[in-house]
Amino acid sequence: MPPELGTAVFGVYATRALHLADKAGVFVYLADHGGATSGDVGGALGVDRETLERLLLVLVSLRVVERDGQGGHRLPEDARPYLDKREPQYVLGFVDHLLGSAAEQFGVLADYLARGKKAVDAERPAPFDELYRDVASTRRFLDAMWQLSFHVSHELAGLAELGEARRLVDVGGASGPFSVAALSIYPELTSTVFDLPEVEQFLKETVDRYRLEGRLGFASGSFFTDPLPEGDTFAFGYILSDWDDKTCAALLRKAYDACVPGGRVLVMERLFDEGRTGPLPTAVMNLSMHFETEGRHRTPAEYTDLLRGAGFTECAVRRSSADKHLVIGRRV
Numbered sequence: 001m002p003p004e005l006g007t008a009v010f011g012v013y014a015t016r017a018l019h020l021a022d023k024a025g026v027f028v029y030l031a032d033h034g035g036a037t038s039g040d041v042g043g044a045l046g047v048d049r050e051t052l053e054r055l056l057l058v059l060v061s062l063r064v065v066e067r068d069g070q071g072g073h074r075l076p077e078d079a080r081p082y083l084d085k086r087e088p089q090y091v092l093g094f095v096d097h098l099l100g101s102a103a104e105q106f107g108v109l110a111d112y113l114a115r116g117k118k119a120v121d122a123e124r125p126a127p128f129d130e131l132y133r134d135v136a137s138t139r140r141f142l143d144a145m146w147q148l149s150f151h152v153s154h155e156l157a158g159l160a161e162l163g164e165a166r167r168l169v170d171v172g173g174a175s176g177p178f179s180v181a182a183l184s185i186y187p188e189l190t191s192t193v194f195d196l197p198e199v200e201q202f203l204k205e206t207v208d209r210y211r212l213e214g215r216l217g218f219a220s221g222s223f224f225t226d227p228l229p230e231g232d233t234f235a236f237g238y239i240l241s242d243w244d245d246k247t248c249a250a251l252l253r254k255a256y257d258a259c260v261p262g263g264r265v266l267v268m269e270r271l272f273d274e275g276r277t278g279p280l281p282t283a284v285m286n287l288s289m290h291f292e293t294e295g296r297h298r299t300p301a302e303y304t305d306l307l308r309g310a311g312f313t314e315c316a317v318r319r320s321s322a323d324k325h326l327v328i329g330r331r332v
């Protein structure tokens, strides 16, 4: 069997092994004790050694953990920040979400295959009605968005070169991960998060936590029915991937109309390669988005076409070191 097929066939074990090891504290322990044997790890964590040894063997075969000739284990340097829950790049909280929702997702996707998304969705609540059905669920979603977006937003805000910008409008800005990062880098910038009314209390918590009173505000509304506030910079972080091309074109046109001449739009998204052959995380999230939203992931050329269609020029793609990248356009 080709190795790639092996990884695909046994992928469910890979995800579960990561999750189990994370919950047992294996990655934090190895981050602090490089070279530990499975006996050392098992003894320190108080877990069954035989089970741990077998779990470690799976992780070693996946190259998530390295094992030396003396049976010592280490986290590969490039993977460590993503496995250690004390690091901002930690991703295994997201694995929790994947495992929690995967069973439901695959049931619905099987239904889509049989009956089509439109017919099945007609019997389901609209995505944000479901996510914002109560305060606890709203908080869970906004916390997950913060985890996904906050760390990389510092890099994206730097790539956007906002030194001359003064009025950022963070469209669907949620509890403010991009705004907070941008305000921390550019002292003369102010930002308005434009989002649904359910989000307001969470943005206010962010304003208090980061002491941004007077620099970070909230405008309540729906980007389908309400005009956007005027500004010189419009951020769309993980917004266009929620909607179909026609809706994206309308949203970008609205931003163009509200943008002062000389201003810019920042689209921040996962990207497909131009040939749409990957990367795998974008392809996986594209399948997941099919179930969670009405959108999809796109190539850089598809985003620049959408921007040009709305009137923006000087479109350019700036890649971050993570999964979320920047496509920029200017209103002349």
Ligand SMILES: C[S@@+](CC[C@H](N)C(=O)[O-])C[C@H]1O[C@@H](n2cnc3c(N)ncnc32)[C@H](O)[C@@H]1O
Pocket: 128, 145, 146, 149, 171, 172, 173, 174, 175, 177, 178, 194, 195, 196, 199, 221, 222, 223, 224, 236, 237, 238, 239, 242
């Ligand atoms: C996937 S989240 C992206 C959050 C954030 N921009 C980020 O990059 O992490 C989508 C955001 O769009 C907002 N949203 C959804 N429908 C909206 C609407 N009709 N009007 C305004 N905001 C909306 C949601 O409340 C949510 O904050």
